[in-house]
Amino acid sequence: METKTERATASTGTRTNLYDEYAWRGMVYHATPELPEVLACEKVTAYIGFDPTARSLHVGSLLPIMALARLQRFGHTPIAVVGGGTGLIGDPSGKSQERPLLTRAQVAENLEGIRNQLAHFLDFDAVSNPARIVNNLDWLGALSLVDFLRDVGKYFTVNYMLAKESVKRRIASEDGISYTEFTYMLLQAYDYYVLHERYGCTLQMGGSDQWGNILAGTDLIRRVAGAKAHGLVFPLVTTAGGTKFGKTEAGTVWLDPELTSPYRFYQFWLNTDDQDVVTYLKYFTWLPPEEVDALATLVETAPERREAQRTLAREVTRTVHGETALARAERASAVLFGGELGDLSLDELRDIFEDVPSAELPRAAFEGEGLGVVDLFAESGLASSKGEARRLVRSGGAYVNNVRVPDEQHRVTLEAAVEGQALVLRKGRKHYQLVWLR
Template structure:
């Protein structure tokens, strides 16, 4: 199965320029995808394009990942209803370094002729004067052509309009393609379907300026079956950086996919073969409550992004919070990792000294932490068997908690009812 056929069965082919498939069949082709450095980490929405580059390389072609050090100073207007805030050079450099580190995690940079490379368009724009650019590039693409693009039309018709800065974005992206075509022999640009207009501007620029031929391919924008935006939760973006989104939260994001979404995502975000995907679908359909698809998806992608150890911690955390898992796995984690495991779960801090002489459970849970609104509520729930400390049921309301109960000499895990967890941090 060639690269384009692979994209087709995975539902990852939206638009393709005539002749692209034939060009790819001739032998190794250099192709690129651009990544916008608006933050110091990519998010799950970027994985589709990252994995497209990986599949491209696995098919024997040479992938270039372009980080937009120059275009990041402008901001892509595509799909945006208003002007972006311009990044400072310091923030931009921080973002570029973070993104480059993440790209290096997925692509193979040492495999011979088709080794991946990361390129930064700031390298060829930094010494390019404005006058040189409008003379060398601006005259080849007409204003009429640029205004015909949907991303420009929508903004011009809106109340906010479009600045000249953002209007130039597609010309700069087009020049990127020309530069890589001329200097690196790059024949193909790929991206999301919203980038089709910008990508085609590049192929047109190459044709008009140099009489050359280049090709374009896009994949559909990922959407959830319920119409909500992919890659976001109530807490915001799901980032690839473990410091921004813990591996547990990352794992849960995929595990909580609907059946319809999981059937789609497992083709897009894993490297399972068609036969493996069909087998998983066949296992899932008779017993969807077992969530075979979701577990396979969450495990594979968490392992790929965060590694085996982080995956096991995420699974252990899930078993602990939603099953009968043991607390023992916490003992092997650092202080910061334990807090990360319980990210998104209410946390309270108390003075460790308050446990030296022992703290009665009613005061601890109602006054020092406000896990319960009153001592009476704590007493009532304890008597009903609904309160646990470190997985042990509290037998009576006169229980005293001391420092010996602390996990890793720092933590207490409180459970109220079946599913409500709280972390107490003693410092």
């Protein structure tokens, strides 16, 4: 059987330079000057930090996660730093106001969920460059204030810190910035220094709002260790419509299937705007340039097919949730277009028909010989009268669980209900009604 590493190596194709890979995928917003040459000639150890503000990462975290995974596939060594220490403080970067401080118990719970999710993307058993997950509370928790001020604080002037964009923006805001968050830059710089000393880490990556913090870390390594370190930041992911990426009317799109079901996750990507889909194919999938270019052509020549969106939804759902969840998500999506319900669960049915009108009918009516289909459509409200229901059945436009009703005498029993609790009625091609049996 093919190993993770073998599959990974195959997916990189002929591109042997990680920086070129990042650049082609549009992932380079800014980088230190020497980095392209370093990545072309050396194997490096690099890290990205993940803030444990929730028990799950969300789709906004996928770009840095994929960056670490791509780095490993090109032979470099990735470190995922889960901020158990800095998560107790809060990062002011990109924030208009200070976030509520989490308790140690909350951070510990969130850490466990994030560790499990990162393990899905990174290979911790690779022979030459195994990935590593570390918690910065391991060193920050043991650091005294006096030691921190003496060993780190003395290398940074207040002028230097005030010049950083994230700090300037917060100072100009109505709420200002607390001393707690003001020190975050130094804590992150110290993280980089510790990782450099312990693991030989010479590259930190992150979102473009992290540029100032990353440079603070390279400065600290230069001053204390006399060594060269590098930084690279990605563009902040946006949508063509100007909305925040990863946000929907229903809220945040999470990687945890208990918070965002695989069906909803699949639908999120399927609904990507034509203006965004090629960018997202580059960011979030392993597809090579020739396949992305072919899909980009279809976006221009046959946008109604939405082949790029379907490919994006399939690839990302498979990567995050696996083949089985992808198959169920695709089958659930097909239900809205007349596909069979098959073995879909009640929870999946709720997901699919969340925005569809519903009605309640007494469970007893379906016992024994069941309820006549004409009565069912009329009493559920999908047909305005028994007469309309009869005409609907005669014309072949009445469906129960996406199966055409054969005749007016057809009866529906409890056996037809999903988990004995729900029926899906359809009138014509698109008009659905969910019936709950109470």
